[in-house]
Amino acid sequence: MKKTTRDHLITFGLVVVVYLIVQLLIATGNMSSLMQGLLVPMCTYSIVAIGLNLCVGYLGELSIGHAGFMCVGAFSGAVVSKLLSETVTNGILLFVIALAVGTLMAALCGFLIGIPVLRLRGDYLAIVTLAFGEIIKNIINVLYIGKDSQGFHFSLSNPIEIEEEGLWLINGAKGIAKITHLSSFTIGVVLILISLFVVYNLVNSRSGRAIMAIRDNRISAESVGINITKYKLMAFTISAAIAGAGGVLYAHNLSTVTATPANFGYNMSIMILVFVVLGGIGSFRGSIIAAVLLTLLPELLRGLSDYRMLIYSIVLIAMMLFNWSPRMKDFRAAHSLKGRFGKKTAKEAE
Amino acid sequence: MAVLEVKNLGISFGGLRAVDGFNVSIEKGQLYGLIGPNGAGKTTIFNMLTGVYKPTDGTIFLDGVNITGRKTTEINKAGVARTFQNIRLFQELSVLDNVKVGLHNGHAYSTITGILRLPKYRRSERRMDARALELLKVFDLDGEAELLASNLPYGKQRKLEIARALATDPKLLLLDEPAAGMNPNETQELMKTIRFVRDNFDMTILLIEHDMKLVSGICEKLTVLNFGQVLAQGDTAAVLNDPEVIKAYLGE
Numbered sequence: 001m002k003k004t005t006r007d008h009l010i011t012f013g014l015v016v017v018v019y020l021i022v023q024l025l026i027a028t029g030n031m032s033s034l035m036q037g038l039l040v041p042m043c044t045y046s047i048v049a050i051g052l053n054l055c056v057g058y059l060g061e062l063s064i065g066h067a068g069f070m071c072v073g074a075f076s077g078a079v080v081s082k083l084l085s086e087t088v089t090n091g092i093l094l095f096v097i098a099l100a101v102g103t104l105m106a107a108l109c110g111f112l113i114g115i116p117v118l119r120l121r122g123d124y125l126a127i128v129t130l131a132f133g134e135i136i137k138n139i140i141n142v143l144y145i146g147k148d149s150q151g152f153h154f155s156l157s158n159p160i161e162i163e164e165e166g167l168w169l170i171n172g173a174k175g176i177a178k179i180t181h182l183s184s185f186t187i188g189v190v191l192i193l194i195s196l197f198v199v200y201n202l203v204n205s206r207s208g209r210a211i212m213a214i215r216d217n218r219i220s221a222e223s224v225g226i227n228i229t230k231y232k233l234m235a236f237t238i239s240a241a242i243a244g245a246g247g248v249l250y251a252h253n254l255s256t257v258t259a260t261p262a263n264f265g266y267n268m269s270i271m272i273l274v275f276v277v278l279g280g281i282g283s284f285r286g287s288i289i290a291a292v293l294l295t296l297l298p299e300l301l302r303g304l305s306d307y308r309m310l311i312y313s314i315v316l317i318a319m320m321l322f323n324w325s326p327r328m329k330d331f332r333a334a335h336s337l338k339g340r341f342g343k344k345t346a347k348e349a350e
Numbered sequence: 351m352a353v354l355e356v357k358n359l360g361i362s363f364g365g366l367r368a369v370d371g372f373n374v375s376i377e378k379g380q381l382y383g384l385i386g387p388n389g390a391g392k393t394t395i396f397n398m399l400t401g402v403y404k405p406t407d408g409t410i411f412l413d414g415v416n417i418t419g420r421k422t423t424e425i426n427k428a429g430v431a432r433t434f435q436n437i438r439l440f441q442e443l444s445v446l447d448n449v450k451v452g453l454h455n456g457h458a459y460s461t462i463t464g465i466l467r468l469p470k471y472r473r474s475e476r477r478m479d480a481r482a483l484e485l486l487k488v489f490d491l492d493g494e495a496e497l498l499a500s501n502l503p504y505g506k507q508r509k510l511e512i513a514r515a516l517a518t519d520p521k522l523l524l525l526d527e528p529a530a531g532m533n534p535n536e537t538q539e540l541m542k543t544i545r546f547v548r549d550n551f552d553m554t555i556l557l558i559e560h561d562m563k564l565v566s567g568i569c570e571k572l573t574v575l576n577f578g579q580v581l582a583q584g585d586t587a588a589v590l591n592d593p594e595v596i597k598a599y600l601g602e
Contacts, residue, residue, distance in 0.1 A: 198465055205464025205471065206454060206478075209443065213451040216440035223400060223434075224518050225426035225455045234461065 008200045011285040012193060018292075019189045034299065036185075040253040042295045043188025044246045049275040049287035050195045051242030056273070057282030058203055059235040060215030061118070062126040065133030066243045067268035069106045071259055073244025074251035075140055077102030078176045079169045081252065083147070085180050095182040099191075099248045106244020107237050109136065114236040118229070133269055140259040145169040175258030176251070183253040191249055192288065195242050199284055202238065211235045278319050290319075351414060353378045353554040354399075354522055359408030361398060368394045369578045372408070376522070376571075381548055382556045383569030383586070387599050390575040392558045393435055396524050399556075400432050401425040413521060427455060429521035433511040433528065435558075441500040445491060448499050448510055449482040452517025457481075485513045488550075489543060505536045509543070516551060523547070525557040529564050537561060541568050562600070566590060574599060 022039065025031040052066045077098040088094045113132045120128055139156070146153040148166025159172060170176055202208045210231045213221040222228060251257045261267060275294060279286030297315060301308045322328050352375040359372040369391040376382045384392050397403045399410060401422040410418045417428050431452075440448050459474045486492040489509040494502060499510060508528060515523060528544070529537045541564055547553050559565050565572065565586070572589040574581040576599065582592045589595060 201465045201467055202461070205461065206450075206457070206459060206474070207461040207464055209447055209451050210454055212443055212447075213440045216442050217438045219402070220434065220438035220440070220514075221451070222422040223426060223432055223438075224452045224514060225423050226451070227423055 004204060008196075011196060011200075011288075014285065015189060015192055015196070015288070019185075022185065038295060038299060039185040040183050040188050040249065042292050043185065043192055044250040044253070045272065045275060045291040045295055046192050046288040047188075047195050047246035047249065048243045048272050049279065049291045050192070050199055050284050051239045051246065052272050053276045053279075053282065053284055053287045054199050054202070054242070055236060055239035056276055058208065058211050058215065059232060059239070061232075061236070062122070062273075063129040063236075063239070064126050064266060064269045064273060065113075065129035065131070065136075066240070066272055067264045067266065068129075068133030068136035069110055069240040069243035070247035070250065070268070071133075071136055071140060071264035072109045073102035073106040073247030074257055074264070075170065075176065075247075075259070076105035077244075077248030078179050078251040078257055079145065081180055081182060082167070082169055082176065082178075091180070091182050092187075094180070095187065095248075095252060098182070098252065099245060102248035102251075103241045103245045106247065107241035109244075110237045110240020111233060114233045114240075118232045118236060130266055130269070133264075133266060137259045137261070137264045140170070140264075141173050143170050144172050146171075173258065175256055177256045179252060179255055179257060181252065181255065183249050188249055191245060195245065196284060198238070198242070207231060207234060274316070278316070278323060280323055286323075351378075352376055352411075353380075353413055354556065355411040355414075356399075357409050357411075359395070359398060359405050359410065361394060361403055361406045367578055369398070369575075372575075372580060374573055374583070376554055376556060378554055379548065379552065380554055381544070381568050381570050382554075383565045383572045384556060384558045384575065385560070385565060385572060385599065386575035386581070391578040392575055393526060394578075395575075396432060396526055396558065399425075399524060400430055426518055426520070429519075430524065431515035431518045431520035431522075432524035433508070433515055433526055435526040435530065437504075437507050437511055439499040439507055439510060439514075441498070443499060444495065445486065445497050445499055445502065445510055446479070446482050446495040448514050449485055449517045450478050452514040453478050453481060454518075456517070456519050482517065485517055486510075488516075488546065489513050505532050508532070509540075512543075512547070516547065516553075521554060523553050523555045525555060525559075527558055527560065529559060529561045534563075537564055540564070544568055562590075 026036065048066060048070055052063065055061055055063045080101045081094050081098040084094060084097060088097065117125055117128050117132065142157045144155045144160050146160060146162035146166055146168050148163035153160045153162050162168070168177065203212070210221070210226045213226060214228055214231055218228060275290040276287050279290035297312055298308060301311055304311065354374065354376040356372060356374045360370045361368050372395060384395065386392055394403065398405045401420050401424070404419045409416060412428055412430060415428060417425050440451060443451070457474045457478045459470050463471050483492055483495065486495055489512065491506060491510060491513065494506070499507065502510060512525065512528065529540055532540060544555065545568060548555055569586050571584065572586050573583045574589060574595050581598055582589045582595050590600070
């Protein structure tokens, strides 16, 4: 078996094992309802972090607007499930439809925003993605969509009148209310597995190599006949689509979803970026682990009240050092279990 | 018919005329050298031939097709591959993957096929692996296929660049100072490899080089460039004995 294949299977296996353990804990009543409430958000953050890692680690472009794509996925998915909730009674089917629409809408946004944004590089690209993320959030905040016997009503910025028995789809800053609760931990884990499947297979295919070649050296990628624009847009679009899928999961876990700065603002984008950086840029498994740990941590530390954020930041710094400092890397290499007990490579054995 | 036919090629950067009135005609299977002092415009010509710069005037024909002013990607697809003076590998990819990126257009399958791992994915990847290893073997790099490109020693990085360029299945190979930074032994070996590539891949090669031993050893024809203009052109021996060339470049 190839090394990369084994590596991927370990990640899939880890996710499944954690899923089984959690299910066991729930079944035996060993998990508080507070913890159970965190399960779906954890899945959401993991998925969005996987999507962002594709953009940051493989395309090599720093995006701090992924909360915007998540927002698009959340709102378009929730609108669809609200519209169809009476015609489609099967919860899973309804969620799948919402997921498809939410993901596609996020992909479309990623594609359209990618066209101008990917012409920039480095800091400039990051700043513009930040701006687009905020623009998406603010547009949704002033968007009114309602449906009554007269058909659809739509307005930007001016509240509209709809008949009393009509259905509000998006009510401006009040967002979408009374969303059917369709998300579950199981669905979340399945979505994580699907996202992993997509990104792993993508980066190990011809297109993935092209994307990484562009990251490593644009000029020579061009010289061997790689279409730069196509593959940059492809990576960015897929990354946005995965963030959108996370958004759909997120929205269907809440009864009301609003586009507040706490939900879909740049804070969320930065938080996802923190997961990606701490987990290791380019490592999808790391993204998931960081997302899970850093979502758990504030809750575990709740008992310490005032010192909570202090410890959180110390843990962040410690993780950063552990993962990235050159000395720590040497230390880990020297003391790893693999190095002591595992097979030595031919070079070391010499 | 000539593989490469360049007529009256010229480029200006603002007021600076970097290359002026450059003509060359390279026959199939020829090993052609482009030499001259630093700043003479050699790499600029390479950049025009590969579409990095758009020529201000003149035309470039590849196998009778006008490729003047086309994009780099298009020109590569038409059949021109190159290496770079300062090595430009995909540092974070393995040696094998570097060559496989070169095989990108020759062994196409769609992104969806790749994500879903359809049978076509496996077939194409297998063929790509086999072809890439074959190319690496030519350059004696097959033992290092799994290494990161950035971990290769300097001389091997240069060879890997040539392997990657060959992977695009070009008609014309442009080598920009392939022997730069190599010791005499490595240069000797490189000369053998270049000849091997020409003979076995049926390749036409245009190279820039400062190492006169390599140039006189393998090039059949030469063009000497000075201040953007052609100083001398013709058979290697005749050009290297040209008093003008000796004065401007080789030294008396």
